[in-house]
Amino acid sequence: MALAGVRVIELAGLAPAPFCGMILADFGAKVIRVDRTKAGIPLDTQARGKQSVAINLKTPEGVALLRRLCVQSDVVLEPYRKGVMEKLGLGPCELLKENPRLVYARLTGYGQSGSYATAAGHDINYLAMSGLLSRLGRSGEKPYAPLNLLADFAGGGLTCALGIVVALLERTKSGKGQIIDASMVEGAAYTGSFVWKSRSIGMWDRSRGENLLDSGAPFYDTYQTSDGKYMAVGAIEPQFYRQLLKGLELDAGDLPPQMSFNDWPELRQILTERFASKTQADWSRIFDGTDACVTPVLSFDQVSSHPHNRERGSFMKDSSGAESPRPAPVLSRTPAEPCLASDPVIGEHTVEVLEQYGFTSAEVEQMLAAGVVECNAVKAKL
Numbered sequence: 001m002a003l004a005g006v007r008v009i010e011l012a013g014l015a016p017a018p019f020c021g022m023i024l025a026d027f028g029a030k031v032i033r034v035d036r037t038k039a040g041i042p043l044d045t046q047a048r049g050k051q052s053v054a055i056n057l058k059t060p061e062g063v064a065l066l067r068r069l070c071v072q073s074d075v076v077l078e079p080y081r082k083g084v085m086e087k088l089g090l091g092p093c094e095l096l097k098e099n100p101r102l103v104y105a106r107l108t109g110y111g112q113s114g115s116y117a118t119a120a121g122h123d124i125n126y127l128a129m130s131g132l133l134s135r136l137g138r139s140g141e142k143p144y145a146p147l148n149l150l151a152d153f154a155g156g157g158l159t160c161a162l163g164i165v166v167a168l169l170e171r172t173k174s175g176k177g178q179i180i181d182a183s184m185v186e187g188a189a190y191t192g193s194f195v196w197k198s199r200s201i202g203m204w205d206r207s208r209g210e211n212l213l214d215s216g217a218p219f220y221d222t223y224q225t226s227d228g229k230y231m232a233v234g235a236i237e238p239q240f241y242r243q244l245l246k247g248l249e250l251d252a253g254d255l256p257p258q259m260s261f262n263d264w265p266e267l268r269q270i271l272t273e274r275f276a277s278k279t280q281a282d283w284s285r286i287f288d289g290t291d292a293c294v295t296p297v298l299s300f301d302q303v304s305s306h307p308h309n310r311e312r313g314s315f316m317k318d319s320s321g322a323e324s325p326r327p328a329p330v331l332s333r334t335p336a337e338p339c340l341a342s343d344p345v346i347g348e349h350t351v352e353v354l355e356q357y358g359f360t361s362a363e364v365e366q367m368l369a370a371g372v373v374e375c376n377a378v379k380a381k382l
């Protein structure tokens with residue numbers, strides 16, 4: 001796999017850093033998640049392919065141990081509030097001095113500088129600060145955050161993974177590591193570069209929810225079908241819009257012009273009534289194989305059995321039968337090979353990993369006895 005041989009130390013976090021670590025693991029990196037001792041139930045749902053060591057970083061021995069792990073690793077990924085790692089004596093100055101090849105990735109909401117740098121926050125706050133949230137939502141309604149996808153995952157975990165891969169690539173030339181300051185505000189804003197930069201061509205001149213791509217246009221929206229499901233319509237270009245009308249058995253001559261903003265409410269009403277007259281399966285049969293840009297809005301239950309997704313194997317099952325998306329994108333020679341085994345329990349690999357990193361059995365025993373590290377066995381499932 002593309003990242004085979006890359007060793008990553010991921011400090012356990014809430015959602016974005018675990019996703020970043022999972023991407024690296026899916027593409028072949030060896031990712032070791034550092035959990036707290038006495039942590040209880042693991043809350044990381046993005047742990048695929050990782051190993052877990054439990055270390056008490058509130059002890060000098062725990063800190064010294066982590067430093068030893070970082071000396072022999074390529075990447076450290078930390079998701080804490082600014083200053084937490086420095087307080088522990090694990091800041092980039094210390095770690096890069098000991099391992100100048102280390103890529104030190106810091107994934108935070110507000111970044112490592114600026115007046116909000118130390119403030120707590122979550123996806124919705126970062127999205128708000130990026131400007132994007134002000135543009136999301138329907139006409140006349142308040143701004144609406146689309147789950148925690150944009151800041152935590154697109155602007156956070158994914159962007160940080162890009163930073164890590166780029167830094168690793170650069171290291172092949174310079175031989176040097178570097179610090180990555182991944183702010184979710186900036187990552188989300190960067191993901192939204194199209195929105196930012198297409199203001200210059202008037203894409204967002206109207207209020208929220210009244211533009212071409214923000215549910216303002218009736219030909220770029222969702223419609224309920226007679227069985228309570230939905231269809232997604234993205235028929236922007238005139239040639240595709242004509243196919244939409246054809247599938248709906250509507251005559252362009254009886255309708256207002258496609259791009260007449262003032263007539264959009266009337267057009268939306270016509271499309272709403274038409275879509276409500278048949279089931280989702282009926283509409284799918286009508287539009288499949290056309291260029292009308294009309295697709296069913298699939299539920300999680302429907303997604304993997306849809307013929308297109310099934311043909312590509314876009315979703316996969318783990319050893320417990322749970323379904324999830326296959327890693328993307330697909331590389332032709334060295335594709336991701338996601339681990340299908342169950343996620344690690346906290347501290348499951350403590351002894352194994354420490355031995356791999358050169359600790360003697362006596363050292364490991366001593367740290368276990370002193371509560372510096374913890375090793376937990378997987379409970380058998382009956």
Ligand SMILES: C[C@H](CCC[C@@H](C)[C@H]1CC[C@H]2[C@@H]3[C@H](O)C[C@@H]4C[C@H](O)CC[C@]4(C)[C@H]3C[C@H](O)[C@]12C)C(=O)SCCNC(=O)CCNC(=O)[C@H](O)C(C)(C)COP(=O)(O)OP(=O)(O)OC[C@H]1O[C@@H](n2cnc3c(N)ncnc32)[C@H](O)[C@@H]1OP(=O)(O)O
Pocket residue numbers: 011013014015016034035036037041043055056057058079080081082084087088107108109110119120121122123124148152
């Ligand atoms: C919207 C998303 C978040 C969604 C996550 C949800 C899935 C979950 C969030 C809450 C969960 C629920 C909750 O826990 C209650 C239930 C618990 C039950 O067990 C299960 C059900 C629950 C309902 C549970 C269910 C779900 O899991 C939840 C709903 C996001 O937006 S995520 C993005 C968040 N932002 C960031 O990541 C930005 C960067 N980070 C930060 O700004 C801060 O870390 C953050 C997130 C604000 C948290 O601040 P906090 O004060 O808690 O921590 P820090 O200041 O960073 O300091 C960390 C301290 O921990 C020490 N430490 C770290 N590792 C170790 C170790 N191995 N050993 C010892 N100590 C360690 C570290 O030294 C720091 O200590 P100090 O404070 O003394 O410096």
